[in-house]
Amino acid sequence: MYTALDMRRRRAAVRSALEGRKPHAVPGSARAFASANVALVKYWGKRDEALHLPRTGSLSVSLGGWGSEATLSLTRKAAEVWLAGEKLPPDAPFAARALAYLDLFRPASGENFVLRTRNTLPTAAGFASSASGFAAIAKALDALFGWDLPEKNLSVLARLGSGSAARSLRSGFVEWKCGRKADGSDSYAAGLPVRWEDFRVGAVVVKRTQKPLSSGEAMRRSVETSPFMAAWDATAKRDLRAAKEAIRNRELKTLGETAEGNSLAMHAVMLAARESVFYPTGETLSVLAKVRQLRAEGAAVYATMDAGPNVKLLFEARDEAAVRRAFPKAVVLVPFPAGRK
Numbered sequence: 097m098y099t100a101l102d103m104r105r106r107r108a109a110v111r112s113a114l115e116g117r118k119p120h121a122v123p124g125s126a127r128a129f130a131s132a133n134v135a136l137v138k139y140w141g142k143r144d145e146a147l148h149l150p151r152t153g154s155l156s157v158s159l160g161g162w163g164s165e166a167t168l169s170l171t172r173k174a175a176e177v178w179l180a181g182e183k184l185p186p187d188a189p190f191a192a193r194a195l196a197y198l199d200l201f202r203p204a205s206g207e208n209f210v211l212r213t214r215n216t217l218p219t220a221a222g223f224a225s226s227a228s229g230f231a232a233i234a235k236a237l238d239a240l241f242g243w244d245l246p247e248k249n250l251s252v253l254a255r256l257g258s259g260s261a262a263r264s265l266r267s268g269f270v271e272w273k274c275g276r277k278a279d280g281s282d283s284y285a286a287g288l289p290v291r292w293e294d295f296r297v298g299a300v301v302v303k304r305t306q307k308p309l310s311s312g313e314a315m316r317r318s319v320e321t322s323p324f325m326a327a328w329d330a331t332a333k334r335d336l337r338a339a340k341e342a343i344r345n346r347e348l349k350t351l352g353e354t355a356e357g358n359s360l361a362m363h364a365v366m367l368a369a370r371e372s373v374f375y376p377t378g379e380t381l382s383v384l385a386k387v388r389q390l391r392a393e394g395a396a397v398y399a400t401m402d403a404g405p406n407v408k409l410l411f412e413a414r415d416e417a418a419v420r421r422a423f424p425k426a427v428v429l430v431p432f433p434a435g436r437k
């Protein structure tokens with residue numbers, strides 16, 4: 097929950113990102129799409145809860161056509177949130193978060209929003225959709241009001257919905273810069289100019305149900321109680337440098353080792369929090385063991401996990417057959433489809 101002061105700071109951050117543009121009553125609707133992203137160097141821990149400012153920079157790869165679509169229009173009646181063709185009760189967790197976010201953008205004339213969202217992520221892939229969801233909403237706001245904001249400003253706006261959404265505005269590899277300013281105006285994401293057509297992301301689903309504890313709550317608990325938090329900050333900074341260099345050189349081994357180590361370090365931070373947070377299940381650990389086995393057999397396959405029990409695999413096209421043999425149910429995604437920019 098945000099305090100009154102938090103809300104004032106959030107509104108000020110929106111005003112600053114809009115650089116003089118304003119929401120205003122408009123007819124019709126606007127639709128936008130944003131890709132989901134998988135963090136290779138994680139965002140874990142906020143330095144500012146209200147503005148979703150991270151303690152360190154992070155790095156992800158976007159998943160092309162897998163993501164969320166948002167359609168927005170204005171109404172004189174009550175606000176509505178629809179997900180996959182179903183109207184959500186306003187107190188459903190996603191609806192409540194989306195409505196609180198959209199409230200930052202209501203026209204002064206008092207209209208409410210009707211938001212329709214749809215995920216193109218296969219539910220079977222077990223991705224969280226808050227990053228692509230809030231990035232799509234930010235883009236739909238931009239289109240609805242005809243703002244034509246620079247990508248940097250859209251990244252700031254998406255960040256105010258969900259931190260990791262800052263990285264979902266574009267395709268390919270994306271770095272979210274930590275920034276230093278108190279108002280967050282320098283904490284936004286930008287793309288790395290690298291296409292890696294052979295790069296693959298595999299999704300191995302362990303559990304499809306909602307996670308027991310939100311990433312926000314788990315982060316807060318880590319920051320407040322984990323004895324490993326300081327070590328995490330230093331690790332994340334080092335990993336970010338190593339991962340960027342590996343991406344520049346298209347070195348899967350270095351990138352994979354960095355991403356896998358970074359993800360395990362993040363889970364170690366949570367594991368040591370009081371009370372401990374532990375998302376992996378027994379099945380997650382079996383998947384990780386299988387990944388090690390694949391490596392022992394010569395395939396360059398690495399694993400990363402977010403705030404949940406599902407595993408994402410990182411590999412190149414040449415090891416796709418080995419991955420499919422080991423994980424027949426894995427969904428394999430191609431972040432850089434050949435022939436597309």
Ligand code: PMV
Binds near residue numbers: 311
């Ligand atoms: O965007 P949030 O607040 O749900 O945080 C996401 C955190 C991780 O997914 C675990 C890591 C990341 O960098 O995406």
